[in-house]
Amino acid sequence: MASTEPPKAVTIHERCRIAPPSDGGAKQVSLPLVFFDMVWLHFHPIQRLIFYQFPCANEHFMETVVPNIKMSLSQTLKHFLPLAGNLIYPLESGNPEFRYIPGDSVSVAIAESNEASDFHYLTGDEPRDADRFHALVPVLPRPEIDFESGFKRIPVFAVQVTLFPDTGICLGFTNHHAVGDGSSIVGFIKAWSAVSMLGAASELSAANFPLPFYDRSVVKDQSGLGNTFWSQMNVSRMESLPLNFPTNRVRATYTLHKNDIQKLRNLVQAKKPGLVHLSSFTITTAYVWTCLVKSAAGAGEEVDDNEPEYFVFAVDARRRLDPPVPAEYFGNCVAFGMVESTHGQLKVEKGFSMAVELIGEVISKRVNNKDEVLRDAGSWVSKFSELVRKRSMGVAGSPRFDLYDTEFGWGKPKKYEVVSIDGSESMSLCKSREVEGGLEIGLSLPDKKMRAFAAIFSAGLKI
Known part of the structure; x- marks a missing residue:
């Protein structure tokens, strides 16, 4: 029987929210969608996994790795506020935007594989059961509808960290495509990596890492493509359907x-x-x-x-x-x-x-x-x-x-x-x-x- 739930191959130890540092001076940020963003409004989420071969016991994972991951993610989000925010989708009139409000955060799941030996299977090159990967993929939180304000609040980013005991670690990322293309999301992952390697005492700056640039005015839209795409996407409402399991792939x-x-x-x-x-x-x-x-x-x-x-x-x-x-x-x-x-x-x-x-x-x-x-x-x-x-x-x-x-x-x-x-x-x-x-x-x-x-x-x- 088909299901929208992947096989249960991991145990979730914790679900938490990670926000940018409260002392970072982050204020509310609103970014309009340009026509390049509009194209992806109803596209399926993008899901990536990165596997690391790293013998790690459960105790070290929970007491050292997880705290470091949370801290470095928080520090990185300070420079990538849209990922901690939401896509604000109007229910009636108005235009969509990305909005970050202090206190917004990213959903993070801390998990452990039920079979450590799966690591070697999943990291091979030969054909492998596609369904086995989906337990490692974070799920974006459900959108929330605010009828009073007249918009739907759609989370755009989620993370999952999965331990394969004494074998390795997998980082999973899911993002709404409208928030950023491959170059932008890869840039975030590289920035997070840099923060992790620099350590808590260091700070990302333009001197040691290319920081993201957000000014939408650099994208010229002389043909009014933004309005055209919004009219098309707002009428169609082509919500992406969840994947059914088994995928038979x-x-x-x-x-x-x-x-x-x-x-x-x-x-x-x-x-x-x-x-x-x-x-x-x-x-x-x-x-x-x-x-x-x-x-x-x-x-x-x-x-x-x-x-x-x-x-x-x-x-x-x-x-x-x-x-x-x-x-x-x-x-x-x-x-x-x-x-x-x-x-x-x-x-x-x-x-x-x-x-x-x-x-x-x-x-x-x-x-x-x-x-x-x-x-x-x-x-x-x-x-x-x-x-x-x-x-x-x-x-x-x-x-x-x-x-x-x-x-x-x-x-x-x-x-x-x-x-x-x-x-x-x-x-x-x-x-x-x-x-x-x-x-x-x-x-x-x-x-x-x-x-x-x-x-x-x-x-x-x-x-």
Whole structure:
């Protein structure tokens, strides 16, 4: 029987709220949503896990690790007040905003795995039961409706710390996408890591860490996209549905080494010598996309050759806007690229080089062109709505993101997982932990399709 509750694989020892320091002088903060934020109002929460191999007994965990985690989180939130606040969503008139009021806090769960041996299973690369990860994921508190004030108060961030006795620790993060894109949330995690390593006596400052930038006026909206998106999102009210269990999926990790990427690049250049945009991102995503398309037959899917196939990706628009937005800007600032082909075109041998050409063309002519990057922004919401019913693939993450360098005093991470891809047709993407210049790809698929994909992925690298 389907359920919205994941398997009970952990024991929750404590649920608490962590607020920024009361002596930090934090005042009420209100941030309007810009059009980049509006797109994500009804998107599913983003869920990340970072595993650390760190032999730790329960006593040390509860008496030393947990207090340090709470203290460092509080200190970090002083610079990231929107994460401790709420999304204020009007019930009738008005516009949404992020609001922090002194006393607001982040929900934190302290947990312990019922099976310490699960750590080694969960941190592997081979296909693993996707459901087993969800007990480690924090749940955002339920929204509260204030009828008197006329708005819904929606928490945007939650944390869970799970001990695998004498084996390791897992940090889990869940965030509402509207509060910040991958660059912003990764920036917060890195800041928290820095505070943990600096110690209680030290303070984050612009001198030792790039602090977040919140001024919304740097995002120019001369076309009125904010009002357009709010009208569309406020009418649709497309609340994201909770994931049902069992998901009947497995998760697996694949790594493309630097020489693998170069080998694939050489293959494309031999077939299409005129192509110039052959970045690691383009090569990697095109390869994974076409391997997935080809795996449909092995998974028993009957797909007509004329069936459209879409690939959608987000790019950091901060430096691509005119004028550019500071790199430390906290919020959403991503533009989108969309590639369309057909199943028949992508499943054949030349499908990979065609995918590289299509993705590279969108990046060079649209995404990297300041005059073009927002040209079709007004249709983003409608395009995404249509893709729900079509064969499409997306990307969660970026080759720029390196969470394998985030330390909390337990050594470098053993494994990073984006759990939220279980609820969408997306690949996760980040720098490789083990391989310099390599990229790590995470997938969540039905077991039969994962096995078909793995065979095609491996065979393609042996050419």
